[in-house]
Every structure is written in C-alpha cells, then in structure tokens.
Amino acid sequence: MLINLLSNGVAWTLLAVAAAVYHLSQRRRPIFPVVNDYPWDFFRRKAYLAYNQNAGTLITQGLAKHRGPITMLVPGGTKIVLPSSLSDWIRTNKDLDHQELIREEYFAHLPGFESQHTLHSPDRMLIDLLRTKLTQNEKIVPAVNRHVDLALQHHWGDSKLWETIDWEKDTTGVISWAAASVFVGPEKATDAEWQEVVQSYVREYFAAVSELHTWKALLRPIVQWLLPHTSACRDLMRRARTIMQEVVQKRTSEAEAARAQGLEAPLYHDTVAWTKQVPGNTHPAGDVQLALAMAALFTTTELFRQILIDIANNPQLVEPLRQEIRTSLSENGLGLAALAKMELLDSVMKESQRQIPISVGLERKVIRETFLPDGTKLPKGSHVMVDSSDMWNPAVHEKPELYDGYRFIKRRQAGDKASQFVQSSREHNIFGGGRHICPGRFFANTELKLCLAHILLKFDLRLPPGYQAVPVRFGVYAGVDPNVRLEIRRREEPECIL
Numbered sequence: 001m002l003i004n005l006l007s008n009g010v011a012w013t014l015l016a017v018a019a020a021v022y023h024l025s026q027r028r029r030p031i032f033p034v035v036n037d038y039p040w041d042f043f044r045r046k047a048y049l050a051y052n053q054n055a056g057t058l059i060t061q062g063l064a065k066h067r068g069p070i071t072m073l074v075p076g077g078t079k080i081v082l083p084s085s086l087s088d089w090i091r092t093n094k095d096l097d098h099q100e101l102i103r104e105e106y107f108a109h110l111p112g113f114e115s116q117h118t119l120h121s122p123d124r125m126l127i128d129l130l131r132t133k134l135t136q137n138e139k140i141v142p143a144v145n146r147h148v149d150l151a152l153q154h155h156w157g158d159s160k161l162w163e164t165i166d167w168e169k170d171t172t173g174v175i176s177w178a179a180a181s182v183f184v185g186p187e188k189a190t191d192a193e194w195q196e197v198v199q200s201y202v203r204e205y206f207a208a209v210s211e212l213h214t215w216k217a218l219l220r221p222i223v224q225w226l227l228p229h230t231s232a233c234r235d236l237m238r239r240a241r242t243i244m245q246e247v248v249q250k251r252t253s254e255a256e257a258a259r260a261q262g263l264e265a266p267l268y269h270d271t272v273a274w275t276k277q278v279p280g281n282t283h284p285a286g287d288v289q290l291a292l293a294m295a296a297l298f299t300t301t302e303l304f305r306q307i308l309i310d311i312a313n314n315p316q317l318v319e320p321l322r323q324e325i326r327t328s329l330s331e332n333g334l335g336l337a338a339l340a341k342m343e344l345l346d347s348v349m350k351e352s353q354r355q356i357p358i359s360v361g362l363e364r365k366v367i368r369e370t371f372l373p374d375g376t377k378l379p380k381g382s383h384v385m386v387d388s389s390d391m392w393n394p395a396v397h398e399k400p401e402l403y404d405g406y407r408f409i410k411r412r413q414a415g416d417k418a419s420q421f422v423q424s425s426r427e428h429n430i431f432g433g434g435r436h437i438c439p440g441r442f443f444a445n446t447e448l449k450l451c452l453a454h455i456l457l458k459f460d461l462r463l464p465p466g467y468q469a470v471p472v473r474f475g476v477y478a479g480v481d482p483n484v485r486l487e488i489r490r491r492e493e494p495e496c497i498l
C-alpha cells in the first residue's frame with residue numbers, strides 16, 4: 001500500500017506541496033509592514049532584486065509611508081529597520097547585541113574563520129585591548145608615520161611625471177603597511193609574504209561570506225569544505241598562525257637573552273606585545289592579526305579611497321589643507337595634538353564618509369525578548385538596524401547632495417558637539433554607537449590623517465577630466481567606485497616636514 005502510494009507521482013506532488021505549506025506556515029510572521037513583498041514572488045527573486053538594487057529607497061519610502069518600523073526581506077532572512085528617532089533606544093538597550101549578530105552572519109564558527117571569533121569573542125579581549133592600548137596612544141605615531149612614508153615610496157613611487165596607480169592594490173597597500181606598523185610590529189610590517197597573507201585573507205574572507213550566503217543554511221557545513229574562498233581562508237589562517245608563532249618565539253628568545261645579560265627586554269608598542277600581556281589570553285597571535293586586518297583594512301581603505309577621489313575632485317581644498325597641515329605640525333610637532341588641530345582635514349574626512357551611502361547603522365540581534373518604547377514586542381533572534389538617511393536629509397544638512405569639505409568644520413565652529421570625525425551621532429552613525437561603538441575609530445583617524453598629510457605635502461592628484469566616481473551598492477551597503485583611475489605625481493618641491 002505504502003509502496004503503491006510512493007510510486008505514485010500525484011502523491012509525491014501532494015506531499016511536496018504539504019511540506020512547502022508547512023514550511024511557509026512556520027516562517028515567523030513579520031511584525032512590521034514588509035517593504036519588498038510582491039504578489040506571486042514565491043521564491044523571493046523580485047524581493048531580493050529590489051533589496052540588492054534599491055535598499056536605500058525601499059527604506060526611506062517605507063518608513064515615510066508606514067510612519068514607523070518596517071521589515072525588509074533580505075537573502076537568508078528578514079531585517080527590521082527602525083527610524084533614526086529610535087537610535088538612542090538601540091544604543092542603550094542591553095537586550096540587543098552586535099557581536100552575536102556578526103558571529104552569526106559572518107560564520108565565526110567555521111574553520112578558517114577563527115579570526116571572526118577572536119574579533120567578536122564574548123571575552124572581548126581584542127575590543128578591550130583596542131580601547132585601552134590603541135586609542136589615543138601617542139607612542140604609536142612615529143611608527144605609523146614612518147610606515148606611511150615607506151608605503152608611499154613602495155606603492156606610489158617617486159616619479160615626477162603623472163602616473164596612474166593601481167586603484168585597489170596601491171590604496172590597500174598604503175593602509176595595510178600603516179596599520180601593520182602597530183598591529184604586527186617592526187619585524188613583519190613591510191614583509192612581502194606577511195602583507196600578501198593579510199591582504200589576501202581579508203579579500204578571501206569577505207568573498208567566502210558572500211559565497212556562503214548563496215547556499216541554504218543546511219548545506220553550508222558541507223559546502224564550506226569545497227568552496228574556493230573558504231578553502232583559501234583555511235590555508236591563509238594556517239600560514240598566518242605559523243608566521244606569528246615564529247614572531248612570538250623570536251621575541252621571547254630575545255627577551256630571555258636580554259635578561260640573561262642583565263639588560264631590559266626590548267620594548268614594543270604593538271598588538272603582539274599588548275596581547276602577550278593579557279592574562280589568560282587564549283587567542284593565537286595569528287588569529288589576532290587576521291581579526292585586526294578584517295576589522296581595520298577594508299573599512300579604512302574604502303574611506304581612504306573616497307577621500308582621495310573627493311580631494312582630486314575639489315582642487316580648491318588642496319592649498320588650505322596643505323596650509324593647515326604645515327601650521328599644525330610646526331606649532332605642535334608630530335603627534336596627536338597636531339593631528340587634532342587638522343580640523344579642515346577632519347571635516348573633509350567626515351564629509352567623504354557621507355559620499356558612500358550606507359543605508360543603515362547600529363545593526364543588532366535581539367538576544368532577549370525586548371519592547372520598543374510604544375510597547376511593541378521584538379522577539380528573541382530578530383535582527384534590527386536603524387535608518388541612516390539623515391546623512392542626506394535636507395532638514396539636517398544644507399544642500400546634502402553637494403560635497404562640501406567645510407561642512408563639518410562649519411558645524412563644529414557653530415557649536416555642534418558631534419561634528420568631529422571620531423564622533424558618532426543620530427545623524428551620522430558610521431562608527432555605530434553605544435557599547436559597540438567602533439573601538440578602532442581613533443586609530444583610523446590617526447592613520448588616515450597621517451596618510452593624507454604625507455600625500456598632500458608630497459603629491460599632486462588628479463582624475464581623468466570629467467570623471468564622475470559612482471559608488472557601487474550591495475543592498476544596504478555601498479562601496480567606493482572600483483574603476484577609478486587616480487593619477488599622481490611627486491611634487492616638484494616636496495615638503496619634507498614629515
């Protein structure tokens with residue numbers, strides 16, 4: 001009887017339909033109106049296309065239409081988008097967590113992805129380290145400065161004729177060398193093999209995450225062993241661990257040899273040394289390095305690229321910026337005080353952040369059932385984020401569609417308390433907020449200002465005439481135009497005050 005039934009095609013079809021209906025009925029019903037739900041779109045093809053191409057508009061129009069939170073269908077699930085008026089509620093709510101969201105969405109449990117576990121580990125080892133040792137640390141400035149100089153010589157060269165840089169490689173290289181001076185320290189910062197491992201890992205990691213999101217959750221534990229990017233991550237993770245083990249061993253032997261001669265062990269101002277001092281640290285040095293690269297490299301390089309585009313497009317900014325850099329350095333010497341005085345540069349950097357239109361901020365996972373101020377329940381497990389469109393809102397910014405390098409310095413001079421690059425606010429939340437606010441933002445500030453000070457004093461920049469850079473969009477995220485052909489040349493009389 002059962003055999004007869006199973007060999008019957010109609011019975012199979014009914015069974016499949018029943019399973020599909022059951023599956024759909026088990027999906028959590030969205031609490032808020034769905035902005036990309038279309039009739040007959042059973043496989044959500046139209047919904048995901050709309051999300052990928054138009055997330056920003058869906059959010060702005062959805063929030064305006066429904067006058068409250070909305071739901072968006074995204075590949076692999078749903079996201080709740082809250083209006084920016086609920087920013088402070090998100091920032092301060094202890095039932096919401098950033099780290100758990102990232103561990104889940106970026107597959108921190110997979111082999112080869114251990115760096116993500118280290119970065120967002122519940123022990124907060126690395127986050128605390130960044131907050132206490134890296135933030136506003138005067139001692140790191142000389143090393144970053146030296147490595148920016150070396151990186152520009154290596155990647156941008158000495159030619160006094162116009163040359164086009166390799167947009168991806170020669171921008172990533174500068175930021176990566178500068179960061180490595182404090183992350184890995186002097187032994188490996190400019191080492192070609194190490195740089196290749198770190199930069200490739202970041203590339204492969206993000207490619208692997210995108211690749212895995214195209215697979216059903218059930219199949220990921222299997223396919224991750226076969227996919228090219230996940231395999232590359234495992235290989236690079238092994239290489240990083242081996243190289244870093246050697247660095248740690250070399251430093252230990254060096255310290256022992258010094259002590260044996262009654263001398264002080266050499267002092268290092270980098271994350272390798274700081275991590276060694278953390279009692280009970282369980283994260284291998286290689287994992288720590290790749291974790292740092294993952295958090296710091298792509299984010300900072302993207303902004304670096306956007307600032308270069310904006311400076312090249314606004315040549316009227318160059319001389320005032322040069323003048324500000326000269327004055328700050330001559331009055332304060334090289335250090336954090338001089339960088340803090342570069343207020344126009346600070347404003348230019350913040351204005352450039354506005355040009356990469358990320359549609360949301362403050363992404364969180366609900367780790368315990370929680371309630372919005374109006375009493376609406378958000379179930380455990382939901383993902384929430386807040387609308388970022390205030391960055392382009394005419395009620396917040398005059399002529400928001402224009403690039404104005406002076407925008408934030410003018411606000412600052414008018415008494416606004418949140419217009420500095422490192423500050424986060426409801427209207428400009430690119431570094432997040434609350435207890436998860438980016439702990440690397442002060443370092444990004446130091447690194448970018450040093451890179452830009454060197455570049456402005458030593459190079460001329462230009463884009464091909466009429467070139468309009470166009471950011472690329474991936475759903476709620478955005479990236480800098482990947483096709484830019486930035487031309488550079490050493491200045492006839494470079495100013496060697498750095």
Ligand code: HEM
Pocket residue numbers: 098099119120126127130292295296297299300303361362363429430431432433434435436437438439440441443444
């Ligand atoms: C322009 C560059 C950067 C941008 C735009 C950026 C942006 C962000 C954002 C949006 C968050 C989430 C904050 C939240 O949701 O409240 C974050 C977290 C984080 N960032 Fe950055 N970041 C940058 C550079 C860096 C650098 C240079 C480092 C390391 C030196 C770093 C380390 C981290 C870490 C460890 C977290 C996790 C914090 C936590 O979960 O508590 N970031 N960053």
